[in-house]
Amino acid sequence: MADLSGKSALVTGGGTGVGAAIAAALAEAGAQTTICGRREAPLKEVAASRDNISWATADITDEAAVAALFAGHGPFDIVIANAGAAESAPLARTSLEQWQRMIDVNLTGTFLTLREAQRAIGKAGWGRLVAIASTAGLKGHGYVAPYCAAKHGVVGLIRALASETAGSGITANAVCPGFTDTPLLEESIANIVEKTGKSEADARKALASTNPLGRFIAPEEVAAAVLWLVGPGSDAITGQAVSVSGGETW
Numbered sequence: 001m002a003d004l005s006g007k008s009a010l011v012t013g014g015g016t017g018v019g020a021a022i023a024a025a026l027a028e029a030g031a032q033t034t035i036c037g038r039r040e041a042p043l044k045e046v047a048a049s050r051d052n053i054s055w056a057t058a059d060i061t062d063e064a065a066v067a068a069l070f071a072g073h074g075p076f077d078i079v080i081a082n083a084g085a086a087e088s089a090p091l092a093r094t095s096l097e098q099w100q101r102m103i104d105v106n107l108t109g110t111f112l113t114l115r116e117a118q119r120a121i122g123k124a125g126w127g128r129l130v131a132i133a134s135t136a137g138l139k140g141h142g143y144v145a146p147y148c149a150a151k152h153g154v155v156g157l158i159r160a161l162a163s164e165t166a167g168s169g170i171t172a173n174a175v176c177p178g179f180t181d182t183p184l185l186e187e188s189i190a191n192i193v194e195k196t197g198k199s200e201a202d203a204r205k206a207l208a209s210t211n212p213l214g215r216f217i218a219p220e221e222v223a224a225a226v227l228w229l230v231g232p233g234s235d236a237i238t239g240q241a242v243s244v245s246g247g248e249t250w
Contacts, residue, residue: 002231005030009230010069010076012060012113013083015042017182018132021219022080022226027052029227034073036060037083060109070116075124078230079117081110081154082132086184088191091145099146106150111157114172118165127170128230131158132222135178138241138249151176155241162239171238173229178245179207181216213246 009026013019014035020042027033027050036058037043043055058069060083070076084106087098110131121127136144137151154174161172179185185207192203208215225244229237243249 002029002227004078004231007031007077008075009033009078009080010073010117011035011080011082012058012109013037014055015039015046017184018177018180018219018222019080019082020046021223022082022132023053024049025220025223025227026078026080026230029231031078034076036069036073060113061104063112066109066112066116070120075120076117077121077124077126078128078130079113079121080130080132080226081113081117083109083113084132084134086144086147086188088143088147088188090143094146102146102150103153106147107153107157110154114157114161118161118170121170122168125169128234129158129161129165129170129172130226130229131172131174132226133158133174133176133241135176135243135245135249137174137176138243158241159239166238171229171234173238174241175222175225175229176241176243176245176249177217177222178211178243178248179216180222181218185216211246211248215246217244217246 009031011019011023014023015037023033023035033053035043036056038059047053047055056073058065060066114129117129131154133154134151136148137155141148158172158174189203193200222244225242
């Protein structure tokens with residue numbers, strides 16, 4: 001395991017799912033880790049699991065709130081822009097409000113987080129910036145057009161940021177999981193059941209079939225990819241979109 005002793009880390013959306021797994025992995029590797037989100041209860045639960053995890057409430061779509069988070073809890077050496085959300089509807093029935101929600105939380109929130117991180121880390125000369133995107137940032141998925149557009153935007157944002165920070169000691173990468181076994185996936189399955197009349201088992205099988213391994217990705221597998229990108233020996237890895245999907249994308 002990477003040794004991150006002496007490093008400080010921030011994980012947005014760290015109260016559940018992939019974010020919680022990443023926070024646990026960073027903390028286990030020795031990093032002093034801060035998690036943030038909009039709901040106190042799950043944040044407190046994750047923070048209580050390890051002595052070196054602290055928590056703060058923050059809405060990453062709010063520019064002032066993101067600035068206050070960094071000012072009040074930083075500085076951070078490692079920043080994981082993980083917070084996100086997904087809604088589904090055919091494009092023809094997607095409202096402007098749905099579109100804006102998906103862009104706000106998945107793309108604008110990532111932009112605000114990484115911008116503040118670069119401003120702060122740039123003074124230190126070493127940093128690791130990672131955005132949790134999705135295979136939806138590498139290919140098209142039907143019925144989630146705003147989500148796909150936002151996640152494609154995240155991958156483009158990372159590539160641009162990596163170009164700007166090359167040679168500075170800061171790396172910027174995206175991790176793109178396939179369908180991952182989290183509460184967000186359970187919401188998607190429930191939505192499929194409600195709208196199509198499929199059984200839960202059939203809905204799960206349909207989603208899992210997109211992974212050539214025939215299963216969902218575990219949050220810990222995403223966390224392991226993040227640890228590689230932020231740990232020793234990762235200096236030459238920047239501007240990448242690492243697919244953690246069992247071969248769903250090539």
